[in-house]
Amino acid sequence: MNTTEDSDVVIVGAGPVGLMLANILGMYGRSVTVLEALDDLIDYPRGVGLDDESFRTIQTVGLVDAVRPHTNPQHVMRLVNGAGKVILVNNPQTDEFGWERKHGFIQPEVDRALYQGLSRWDTVRVLFGHRVEEVVEDATSVTAMARVAGADGEVSERRFRAQYLVGCEGGKSPTRKRLGVKFEGESPSTRWLVVDVNNDPLGTPNVFLGADPKRPYVSIGLPHAVRRWEFMLHDDESEDQVTDPAFVNSLLAEHVPDPSTLEYIRRRVFTHHGRVASHFREGRQLIAGDAAHLMPVWMGQGWNSGMRDATNLGWKLATVLSGQADDALLDTFTDERKEHAKAMVDLSLTFGRFIKITNPVAAAARDAASTALNLFPQVKSYFADMRFKPMPRYTRGVLADPTTRTAGRAAATLTSRLIPVRTANNKVSPVGVQFPQPRVTTTDRSDILLDDAIGNWWSVIVWGNDPTRMLPTKSLDTLATLGARLVAVVPETQRDWAQQYMDAGVLVLGDHTGRLKKWFDDRPTPIVFLRPDRFVAGACLAQDAPATLDAILEAMHFVGSPAETAVPQGDRTPAAQSA
Known part of the structure; x- marks a missing residue:
C-alpha cells in the first residue's frame, strides 16, 4: 500500500x-x-x-x-563585424545592486x-x-x-x-x-551549433559576438579555462554533418591554430525559442x-x-x-x-536579428549605422552601460501608488502637487523597482552590504529619523506582526548620536559612502517599505506612511498571523557574505 x-x-x-x-x-x-x-x-x-x-x-x-x-566578473561583450571591427562594446561599470x-x-x-x-x-x-x-x-x-x-x-x-x-x-x-x-511566442527556424572545450586554446577572457554575414558566430571565454563557440547553421546543413569532428574543425580553423588538438566537452545543435x-x-x-x-x-x-x-x-x-x-x-x-520576462524575450529576439543578418548589403548598412552612432558619446554609453536592458518595474502586484496610495498598482512617476515633489530632482517613482545596495556601517560591522545588515525579510527604511517617532502605534504594531525590521539610515557622522537617540529596536546604519544620501536626496520619499525580494512596495513622505502601509497590506492580501506562525526573521538568515 x-x-x-x-x-x-x-x-x-x-x-x-x-x-x-x-x-x-x-x-x-x-x-x-x-x-x-x-x-x-x-x-x-x-x-x-x-x-x-x-x-x-x-x-x-x-x-x-x-x-x-x-x-568571471566584469564579463565584457564586443560585437564585431565580418572584418573583425568592433561595432559595439557592452561593459557596464555600475554596481548599484552591490555586485558587478x-x-x-x-x-x-x-x-x-x-x-x-x-x-x-x-x-x-x-x-x-x-x-x-x-x-x-x-x-x-x-x-x-x-x-x-x-x-x-x-x-x-x-x-x-x-x-x-x-x-x-x-x-x-x-x-x-x-x-x-498556453506557451505563446515564436521559435525561429535558425539552428546553431554550440561547441564547448576545456583548456581554452585562446585564453581571452571575454565575449565576442561575430556579426559575420557569411556565418554569424559567438566566442566566449569562461571560468575554469572553458571556451564556448556558437555557429549559425545554414538550412542545407544536417545535424549529423555539423556535429562531425571534421566539420567542427573546419568551422574552428579561423579561430584556433590547430582545432584537432582541442579537448571537446560537447558539440550540440539547438534552436532558439x-x-x-x-x-x-x-x-x-x-x-x-x-x-x-x-x-x-x-x-x-x-x-x-x-x-x-x-x-x-x-x-x-x-x-x-x-x-x-x-x-x-x-x-x-x-x-x-510576466511582462518583464516578455520584455527580455523581445529584446533577445531583436538583438539576435541584428546579429544574424546574412545579406551582405544589409550587413554593410548595419555596420555603417553602428559606426556612425558610436560617434555620439550618449549613444555609445547607452550600449556600453547596458541601459538598453529593461530593468524590472512592477506596475501591478504588491505595491502602493506613491501619489494616490492605490493598492496593487503603482504609476511610474510622482505626480503630487506638493512642493517637496514638485521641487524634487527625480520624479521617477521608486515603487516597483529594486532598491540599491550600497555598503553601510553598523555598531558591530563596518563596510558591509545593505542586505547583510537588514536581513532577509520586510524592512522599513527611513532617512535621518527614528521610524518609531514617525509612525503611529497602530502601524508599528502591524509592522511587528508582519515581522518587518525598522531601519534608520544616517550619515556616518551622526551614527553614534542616532544610536543613543533612537529606539533600541531600530537598526541604525551609517551611510559612510554617501550613496544612500544621494538616493534619498534625489527623491521626495524618505520612508521606504522594502519587500523581502528587495523591491520597493511603497515610498512616501512621513505623513503618508500609515495609508501607504495599509495599501501595501491590502495588495498582498495580508491577514496577519500569531507571532508563533509568523515567517522567521533574522534567526535563519545565512551568515553575511560581503566579499
Missing part, C-alpha cells in the same frame, strides 16, 4: 530555479521536496551569463562564497553549489530518479505521483502531497502542459523558469530570468504558508513577472 509523504511545497525539477526556490523556502523554515527525473544534476555547460540581480539573490541565501569561484553587472559563469558548478547549499536546511530534500507522471489537486492540497526505478530495475510509485507544487522542469514542462497553459506562458499559476500549481518563459541566448538572461522568478515567488509562498496572507498573493507572481 502506497503511503503519502507530506511537505509544504513540492518542486518538480532540480535545475537552477528549483534549487534556488528550495534554498529560499528552506531559509524561511518551510518544508520542501524536490523531485528530479534524472539521476543527478546536469553536468554539461549551458548558461554562461550571471547578472547582478541574480548575485544579490545568491547573497540573500548565503551562497556567495560557494558561487564566486565559478564566475555581468559575470561569466560555469552553470553546472553554480547549480551544484545551489544543490549543496540545501544541506543547511533540514526541512529540504532532493530526490533524484523521481519522474512525476501524474498530479492530483483538491481544495486543500496537491499530490504528485512519481515513478521510481529501483536498482533491480523494478518500478515503484511514491506519492508526495503538499500545499503547493511548482514546476521548474524546463521548456518542455509537463506541469505547464498538464495545466493547459522566444515564448512566454499565458499565466504562471493555476490553482495550487505554479510554473517558473524555462517552464514559464524561454528566450534566445543573446542577452544571457535565461538563467537570470529564472532566478528572478525564484526570488519573487519564494517569499510569497513563505508568506502564504505562514498564514500571514491569503493565497491570492500568489496571483501577483504572474502580474509581476
Whole structure:
C-alpha cells in the first residue's frame, strides 16, 4: 500500500530555479521536496551569463562564497563585424545592486553549489530518479505521483502531497502542459551549433559576438579555462554533418591554430525559442523558469530570468504558508513577472536579428549605422552601460501608488502637487523597482552590504529619523506582526548620536559612502517599505506612511498571523557574505 509523504511545497525539477526556490523556502523554515527525473544534476555547460540581480539573490541565501569561484566578473561583450571591427562594446561599470553587472559563469558548478547549499536546511530534500507522471489537486492540497526505478530495475510509485507544487522542469514542462497553459511566442527556424572545450586554446577572457554575414558566430571565454563557440547553421546543413569532428574543425580553423588538438566537452545543435506562458499559476500549481518563459541566448538572461522568478515567488509562498496572507498573493507572481520576462524575450529576439543578418548589403548598412552612432558619446554609453536592458518595474502586484496610495498598482512617476515633489530632482517613482545596495556601517560591522545588515525579510527604511517617532502605534504594531525590521539610515557622522537617540529596536546604519544620501536626496520619499525580494512596495513622505502601509497590506492580501506562525526573521538568515 502506497503511503503519502507530506511537505509544504513540492518542486518538480532540480535545475537552477528549483534549487534556488528550495534554498529560499528552506531559509524561511518551510518544508520542501524536490523531485528530479534524472539521476543527478546536469553536468554539461549551458548558461554562461550571471547578472547582478541574480548575485544579490545568491547573497540573500548565503551562497556567495560557494558561487564566486565559478564566475568571471566584469564579463565584457564586443560585437564585431565580418572584418573583425568592433561595432559595439557592452561593459557596464555600475554596481548599484552591490555586485558587478555581468559575470561569466560555469552553470553546472553554480547549480551544484545551489544543490549543496540545501544541506543547511533540514526541512529540504532532493530526490533524484523521481519522474512525476501524474498530479492530483483538491481544495486543500496537491499530490504528485512519481515513478521510481529501483536498482533491480523494478518500478515503484511514491506519492508526495503538499500545499503547493511548482514546476521548474524546463521548456518542455509537463506541469505547464498538464495545466493547459498556453506557451505563446515564436521559435525561429535558425539552428546553431554550440561547441564547448576545456583548456581554452585562446585564453581571452571575454565575449565576442561575430556579426559575420557569411556565418554569424559567438566566442566566449569562461571560468575554469572553458571556451564556448556558437555557429549559425545554414538550412542545407544536417545535424549529423555539423556535429562531425571534421566539420567542427573546419568551422574552428579561423579561430584556433590547430582545432584537432582541442579537448571537446560537447558539440550540440539547438534552436532558439522566444515564448512566454499565458499565466504562471493555476490553482495550487505554479510554473517558473524555462517552464514559464524561454528566450534566445543573446542577452544571457535565461538563467537570470529564472532566478528572478525564484526570488519573487519564494517569499510569497513563505508568506502564504505562514498564514500571514491569503493565497491570492500568489496571483501577483504572474502580474509581476510576466511582462518583464516578455520584455527580455523581445529584446533577445531583436538583438539576435541584428546579429544574424546574412545579406551582405544589409550587413554593410548595419555596420555603417553602428559606426556612425558610436560617434555620439550618449549613444555609445547607452550600449556600453547596458541601459538598453529593461530593468524590472512592477506596475501591478504588491505595491502602493506613491501619489494616490492605490493598492496593487503603482504609476511610474510622482505626480503630487506638493512642493517637496514638485521641487524634487527625480520624479521617477521608486515603487516597483529594486532598491540599491550600497555598503553601510553598523555598531558591530563596518563596510558591509545593505542586505547583510537588514536581513532577509520586510524592512522599513527611513532617512535621518527614528521610524518609531514617525509612525503611529497602530502601524508599528502591524509592522511587528508582519515581522518587518525598522531601519534608520544616517550619515556616518551622526551614527553614534542616532544610536543613543533612537529606539533600541531600530537598526541604525551609517551611510559612510554617501550613496544612500544621494538616493534619498534625489527623491521626495524618505520612508521606504522594502519587500523581502528587495523591491520597493511603497515610498512616501512621513505623513503618508500609515495609508501607504495599509495599501501595501491590502495588495498582498495580508491577514496577519500569531507571532508563533509568523515567517522567521533574522534567526535563519545565512551568515553575511560581503566579499
